[in-house]
Amino acid sequence: MELIRLEGVSKTYADEAGPVLKNTDLVVEGGGYLSVEGVSGSGKSTLLYILGGLLTPTTGRVLYKGKDVYSLKDRELSLWRGRHVGYLFQDIQMAQALTVRENMVLARRFGNDKGADIEGLIQSLGLEEVADKLPGHLSGGQKRRAMTGCVLVRRPQIMLADEPTNDLDREWACRVMDLLQEQIHPERSLILVTHDPRWAASASVKYSISDGVLIHKE
């Protein structure tokens, strides 16, 4: 079943000379596991932002189950993001005045599963000690895991993971990747942006971006 599709999407930032993403087509099936590789600045994060309904493409359409996402009204688009898109940002993003647990409660409020088990997530991400701390008081790896918890708690259909193993030691990188891959399900898919060929290889469909052009590998 097709979840999301890009049709002729390109993106040129206001202050950039040329397009960052060029005439891109992509189909993500339910249960799909995609990886995107590419050198720094090649447009990987831009691609994820567009897929996540967070950045309007300059041309082209983003279709979720056939509906043009960017033609939705703000309310519907927001609802869609909350229910269906889980974005693990490359930079840490969380509400800074809320503790880790409060951040998860806030995220769950807008997600797909209002009864999601926060305590279980805190445990499986090893956040018991820091759950009541503010994000600003966490180590880099703890922040990364806390942000992962805030995304998983919403049980999104489309997981957009932008370098999710950054800041993590080997062991935690494996545990977090396992958690992400466990989410894959006939209705849910994972799109992984990574520099690490090991994780890229674990995906069932592999892409690379070069000069704004998305290339299907193999």
Added chain:
Amino acid sequence: MWSTFLMFAWKNMTRRIKTTGPLFLCVLVSVFAIVLVWSSYDMAKGGVELSRTRMSADVMVYPYETELDDASMLYSGIAQSVYMDADIIGRLSNGYAERVVSQFYLQTLPTAGCCTVMEEMRLVGVDWEEDLTVRSYLKGADIDTLDMQEVILGGNIDIETENTMILNMPVRVAGVLETTGTYLDDSIVLSMEQLRQLAKVNFPASYFGGRAPMDLVTCALVELKEGVDPQEYIRSVEDVQARKVLISSTADTVQDEIMVLFRLLAGTAAVILLLCVAALFSQMQALIHSRYREIGYLRSIGVCRRDVYKMFVLEIGIIVLAAGVLASAAGLTAARSVIEWIRQYMSLPLGGWSGGAILVHFGGGLLLTVSVSAVSAAVPLCRAVRMPPQEAMTRGEL
């Protein structure tokens, strides 16, 4: 949903004291300054105007021996046992005068403590039918005549209306006066004849210098005929041995003095307000700018624009309203102290502090708070919320 927003607003408010604190302070200081100057000015001006319009007398005449200046005699005159001969009234009534009425003041001394009214209190005897001052302050319907055992209470007098004795005489309360900010508030008014009789019975003759109270008055108030120049009248009664005071010019002098003082205060307040509003604008800008990333993040987890507005309006609203309420209340309270302070240096009738006036000044303070904050928050907030989430997230600083 609102509880989520409220929780979010509250946590942000309390855990980001470094940005919310200065905002709170800016609102606090500016609203306080404005409410303080505004309400104390209104209080002072109201008092002068009230007594000016109500007082239909043009000239006040009182003994040279009275140790008070004109404004004090007019507004805050403390009772003094200094009297002049009642026959002065006849000499003051000449062709220029429409009518001349006299008043007789008497202090109930604690030593004459034979009355249920224990504190030292001023009794004012007036010729009710002819009265030019007291009657106009009467609350409610006018009273045609004031019977011998009837009294009118000043605005601050708080005694039982039944079974009250004054100088051994049972009295009936016939009416109450509005608060004027003058001596009247602490006075009990009764008919002059009755009061003189009470004085005779209850006070030793030496108190009146051996003269009979019936032949004495404390002051006389003269209403002039239409078009008569008060100065001319004063010249015409030159030979009367008493101090003559032009009421309107006294009121003018007081008002001028108040105006000078308040221009100074208003100038200071304007400078404070200007500085604070400028600070408020930059604080608001800083608060919202520092939250760009967060706004982008909120949008990414499914919060729509309108809900982001709600969250921020709640947060800013709580800070600003708390500061506004506090500042307005403090400003009003401080205004009273300012007036009291001013009254130490100059005679000032104090307008009654009615519930309506408090509400107006308090509400005005809040309105100022809300409008200034709304104006300062609107532009940066709109810009932040309208921004595409990706841009907000990459632009904002942590």
